[in-house]
Amino acid sequence: MWQRDMVFELKEAKPSERRGIIDRYRRQYGYSYEHMMRIARQHGFNSGRQTRADKGECILNNDQIDFVAAFLHTTRRENKGAIAPVENALEFAYDNGIIPRGTLAVGTMQRILRERQMDKNRQNAPTPHTEMRSLHPNHCHQVDVSTCIQYYLDEGGMSIMREDEFYKNKLENFKKIKTPLQRYVIADHFSGFFFVKYYLAAGETAENLLDFLLCAWEAKEDRRMPFRGAPFLMLMDGGCRAKAKAIGLGFWEGIGVDILQGEAGNSRRQGSVECTHNIWEMWFETRLRIDPATSLEDLNRKAFGFCLWFNASRKHTRTNMTRLSCWLTIKREQLRELPSRAELYDLMNKPEEERTVANGRISYQSKDFSLRGLGIPHGAKVTVIKNIWKWRDGILTVAWENQRYDVAVIEKLSLELGGFAANAPIIGQEYKAQPETATQKAVKRMDGLAHGSQNPAKKSIPFYGLNAFEGHVDKVANLAAIPKKGTLIEVARSQEAARITFMEFLKRLRNAMDTRITPELNRQLRDEFGESIDSKLAEEVIRAFKEGSDWRSKLAPITEDAASAGG
Template sequence: MNAPGWDPSLGEEIARKLQWASRSEKAAIVRGYAETLGCGPGKIYRLARRHGFRGFGKERADKGKRKLTDEQIQKAAAVSYGSKRKTERIIMPTWKVKEVLEDSGILQPGQVSGSTINRYFRELGLNQASLLSPAPHQPLASLHPNHVHQLDSSVCIQYDFKEKGKRWSMVDRDMKLAFYKNKPQYFREIKKVLLRYLMTDHASGTIFPFYYYVRGEDTKTLVDFVLRAWSTKPDPHLFPFQGVPLILMCDAGSANISAPFRTLMKNLKVELIVHEPGNPRAIGQVENAQLIWEHAFESGLSLEKAPDIDQLNARAYDYAMKFNAIHKLKRTGLPRFAVWQTISREQLRFLPSEEICRKLIEGKPFSAVCDGAKQIRIDGRVYDVRGEVRRGTRLRIRPDFYNPAQFQVEDERGRVFACVPVAMGKYGFRADAATIGKEYKSHPYDRTRRFIADAEAGKIDTSMIKPRPQREKVEGLHYLARPGVPALGAVDAQIPVFSAYEARNMVRERLGLPRLTPVQAQLLERYLLEGMSEEQIDRAAAAMRAHLEGTGIQDSKLNIQEGRMDRTTENAAPARAAEATGK
């Protein structure tokens, strides 16, 4: 940490002299060295401190200790950071932060000064410079040429071809007033703008430029540039860059995330990676290439302007050919084309023909419901659907990318219908609408309306169609009774439940009978249920025993199923017992 060009031994010499000198001698020593070296006394003291000079007097007892806690410092930093604007500025000064915290009771009045708070901010990395600095980025690597391409667009230095007098209109005229100067949204008052599209190969650093004189970024321009960059060039022996990459990285522009472009990338088996807004470092190579191209090529436009778009692209192609062939990439130490030439056969995927690529571009399909007038509405416009389509039919709409006024319309069975935009006349009526009181119009008969007319006219004979009895169709079926549960109570799943067959055998065993007579079985059937518990089976056995022994249970209610199945046995037990014993 020595001063540039100064001998380290000089700092050690000054520190040693100041360490053992009195206060008056120290001032004379510093003054002498300052005059000799041609600098101020402060620089001499700083040089001495770097080599061990501790200064005057004793160190403070509270050196290294903060008057504020980390929580108080973080709250102060949060108040300051809360005033951050979209222009990446923190507008609240430290004295205002101190004032707000003192008024809120977080700091005591006069506890610390604004400079002390700033020093704490610097120590903890919470000062404005640290808070506004970009987050650390992770370096990216690609595996081979044509593994990753990066794409970006910006505004050319010569933003149009309109000559004003003898001077050409240059973009520098009032760009200082722009917030984000290199994007075409700034030129809303200009009908057309000269856009510069660049594509770079991440591994080799190869740059491919092309210019468009358009109203702004759109999908059609983007697709044309991508196909032009990946296709074989007119002179491949001088400009070898071509082929479809595996990955394409770009920003989140409206054209870059449009459905037609995404569909094209998907069909070409290119992974499209769109970085989040406000993070241009994600495609830092092509962003840096924009700056390189401005310095290398567009700086020459100030000497000789391009009269039209064709000459500008011809000059750009010529310079790119020379730039990629001669200028070396620092990372590899080789020219860009020399690095790209290391691509293998498996890594070079040739772009299909332009006709095939055009067919691969299809917009994202959507649906619309046909109304009673055989119309559909798309983006606020009305379209006639020609063909046999019924009201309420949901149609699949696929836009034709290169004919925006037309759509491909088909139903769920794949039938294609013609779709024609409807012209509107005065007061918002259809231009071909029938005038009330003057004329009548109707749609041509389709299959549905023709059937309705024939059915109402009796042309379809249904005299032999009569309803028939349906019982004979199910006479051969026999359904088994299904077990169930009581409607007014649930069976506890933890209590064992037995079927009626199992319950019959358990009652017979409890009665000690080897078998049941038909009369006994018929009598027992009155007390059996599907899904009986042990307690219910015991009650049924007690009831049967009372009949067999002739004791005659006088209870008028025998609760077989928790009070839900009542049996009246009063004055009937003796007769039933006699019947059961055959007396």
């Protein structure tokens, strides 16, 4: 090795000859003098010179060093990172008086930044991350969509995007492709098992995402592909997550899948599916140059077969098992089979349903659910959330005041036994009171405060002995009111004489005579007066009966007075 040869020559040479040896190797290999000396020291050369007393001491303060590093950081590119040379940063510091010009060499500044791990290489290095683990197959799935940049489909079948025709910086060339290919990939985080399908679309859509997920999670016609079932958690980037939201919250809550919140720019969070994209491009799409697809159906047929082969034959570096073998370790309770697509479509964009609580229960889809013991008051409205997995076990989720509760269906007896709730008390044998609501408990406290007992007597006076009215006049003793004149109300009196019914007249007559009225007298009086009689005439007739005089003599005067009053 030339490094060892150089060190041997340096050790054998006189101190005055060492500079010439370094310069000769510099011209041959193109390194700087400082770098050649570092190589020599790494391979055992020691010049024997006495070490400077101030070695290791930095002539710059922390703020000056941070200023140079900040220039490198803030001028970085998004993809390439820090690209400005240290010499440029030093010149900027000189111009602004941060560091006196000529204070130190560029190499010294680079060494200081390296020692403090603030150099460009450190700044461009990926930040440390925490490796996360999943619990079992189908615990967490990762989904991602990518535009296929190597191939596209046209009327003649699959074509290759030639770099000389579709240069990445010439966007007008891509306009020639009317509908590009979108590659949808889903990967199981635990086993690494993945599923791929292509779509013809200008970009990501909610419809394609839903169809892809259902294709991945449904049972396949080809039984050699056992991968299926909905996961418990999902990870996806922001674009894919937005399309998932468009499917509807009711769909995700209905199948019990929680989409975890992501962080912008953190692609390593979906590292498994990102690596799967690279694997697929290297293993599958490279073969399309040899055997291109003729249609989208043909492309997906090829992709399905290759996907099955890769998962069943290639070992995963983490598990040292094939992805298929690792996924097959899934247990029964971890594999959640999807229902029919019709039932799944019913969950999409379904509006929230409300139910009113009555006697500690609600009714939903011809079933009753018990809410006893949850503290939800009678008459409250709760939001119903139907989860297809829980629904199979007779469990419904209700939301009330930002809280969620799982409630069980009330089992019903057979029709032969009356169809009652199985837990209903039997008349004459047992009694089950409804649990007290918060309002009922508060009413008891209020009764105890007002009456001194939670079960007061009906005639009990609340707050007995406390003042309710005394002293109010004293509160307005200094109030003076100015008298106001008013207008006297003229009462309009009716000119019609008051009349009473014939039955009332007989009642008064019987009471005055203290004897019974004969049927003959009753007939005579009814023939004379009809159904009613003037009240004054009734008094005169009753007085005549009491005096024993002829009652008919009283008719003429009263009749004349009534006629004159009417005239």
